[in-house]
Amino acid sequence: MSIVGAIEAGGTKFVCSVGDDNLTLIDQVSIPTGTPDDTMPAVVDFFKPYLADLKSIGIGSFGPIDIQENSPTYGHFTNTPKVAWQEFDFVGYVKTHLNDIPVAWTTDVNAAAYGEMTQIEGDSLVYFTIGTGLGGGAIQRGQFVGGINHAEMGHILVRKHPEDDYEGYCIFHGDCLEGLACGPAIEGRTGIKGQDLPEDHQVWDFVAYYLAQAAMISDLTLAPSRIVLGGGVMKQEHLIGKIHSEFERLMKDYRPTPPLEDYIVTPALGDNAATIGCLAMAKELTKG
Ligand code: ADP
Numbered sequence: 076m077s078i079v080g081a082i083e084a085g086g087t088k089f090v091c092s093v094g095d096d097n098l099t100l101i102d103q104v105s106i107p108t109g110t111p112d113d114t115m116p117a118v119v120d121f122f123k124p125y126l127a128d129l130k131s132i133g134i135g136s137f138g139p140i141d142i143q144e145n146s147p148t149y150g151h152f153t154n155t156p157k158v159a160w161q162e163f164d165f166v167g168y169v170k171t172h173l174n175d176i177p178v179a180w181t182t183d184v185n186a187a188a189y190g191e192m193t194q195i196e197g198d199s200l201v202y203f204t205i206g207t208g209l210g211g212g213a214i215q216r217g218q219f220v221g222g223i224n225h226a227e228m229g230h231i232l233v234r235k236h237p238e239d240d241y242e243g244y245c246i247f248h249g250d251c252l253e254g255l256a257c258g259p260a261i262e263g264r265t266g267i268k269g270q271d272l273p274e275d276h277q278v279w280d281f282v283a284y285y286l287a288q289a290a291m292i293s294d295l296t297l298a299p300s301r302i303v304l305g306g307g308v309m310k311q312e313h314l315i316g317k318i319h320s321e322f323e324r325l326m327k328d329y330r331p332t333p334p335l336e337d338y339i340v341t342p343a344l345g346d347n348a349a350t351i352g353c354l355a356m357a358k359e360l361t362k363g
């Protein structure tokens with residue numbers, strides 16, 4: 076049997092999985108994110124029993140990370156706000172401890188985009204995750220969008236809602252998209268976590284307005300087959316409808332889009348998008 080591995084490296088936990096050729100999960104473990112010294116030995120220990128059959132591993136990681144294949148620091152974290160991980164050679168560590176296994180390496184949100192790609196006919200997709208932070212990535216004609224760096228669409232600038240006087244939560248930009256619409260920005264305005272706020276609270280109108288702008292920018296710049304909005308904040312089921320309404324209001328029939336309920340959607344794979352994406356990336360690598 077040939078199997079593939081996945082590491083979804085997040086700010087609170089690392090989810091490690093192995094799956095078969097059909098991307099069906101065989102085994103999975105969740106490891107709390109500590110320092111590299113705490114976390115990484117447990118990550119490689121999870122994969123060791125599978126090494127005989129394990130062909131490759133896909134990694135989707137929090138960032139920023141170096142994804143330039145010809146860079147001397149390819150596979151490392153760069154200036155991540157998680158200080159213990161700055162400069163850490165993630166890909167190097169995995170290869171060193173797991174028999175130089177082939178590794179596919181991208182951001183967590185790109186991995187989730189790759190997972191959602193398995194659910195559509197087209198070959199271009201945009202994925203935003205709205206959680207503790209706000210990340211955005213994209214695939215265009217089957218390739219991750221990016222040049223000298225990976226996309227960081229969570230930090231785009233948006234037009235401020237006229238009634239929103241919140242200064243914004245992003246430590247770099249204040250009121251960028253992340254600063255205005257991530258989970259802590261919702262809590263920053265209200266003192267209440269998003270999961271505990273009533274549906275009719277005005278903050279949801281603000282969040283819908285900003286996410287609709289993100290969807291509009293995605294449509295206008297990348298014209299993807301689908302725009303997926305995931306992460307904890309999107310567990311608010313009323314939010315997607317509000318985003319559709321705002322998108323229509325902002326776009327003003329400029330050009331046709333697919334029906335919005337098929338175009339701007341929550342993840343078909345739910346919380347598994349990044350894990351399935353990592354397995355799919357790993358499988359792609361074994362095609363040679
Ligand atoms: P992370 O980004 O840390 O991986 P999540 O995607 O779950 O994890 O995001 C956590 C953020 O999402 C928190 O700010 C939390 O308040 C918010 N959140 C989680 N669940 C909900 C919910 N049901 N409704 C609104 N906000 C939520």
Ligand code: ZN
Binds near residue numbers: 245246252253
């Ligand atoms: Zn920002």
